[in-house]
Amino acid sequence: MTQVQAQEILVALQRIAAAWSGTKVEILSISSGCAFASDHPDFSVEQLTQAADQVMYARKQEYYRAKKLSSGTLVSSGNGERS
Numbered sequence: 700m701t702q703v704q705a706q707e708i709l710v711a712l713q714r715i716a717a718a719w720s721g722t723k724v725e726i727l728s729i730s731s732g733c734a735f736a737s738d739h740p741d742f743s744v745e746q747l748t749q750a751a752d753q754v755m756y757a758r759k760q761e762y763y764r765a766k767k768l769s770s771g772t773l774v775s776s777g778n779g780e781r782s
Contacts, residue, residue, distance in 0.1 A: 702733075702735055702737075705733050705735075709731050709733070712729050712731065713729060716728060716729045728762065730755050730756075730758060730759045730762070731755055731758065732751040732752060732753065732754030732755025732756070732757075732758060733751050733754065734747045734748075734750035734751040734754065735747075
């Protein structure tokens, strides 16, 4: 798989999540990350998986930062309730 193909798949998945969010489920978001052997020719499969995980967690952190949420932390809705 090329990097372009991977990006196209990720964009398609995000479109699906956006279409489902609010219709089939209340909120749906997807966390993804990928790493390519061509970028890391000396990496083992395990190391590539770890690199992809790091990308995923960085994207996830960006998502929460953009939403002004803290990963894994409940956020007050403003009326004293936690969601």
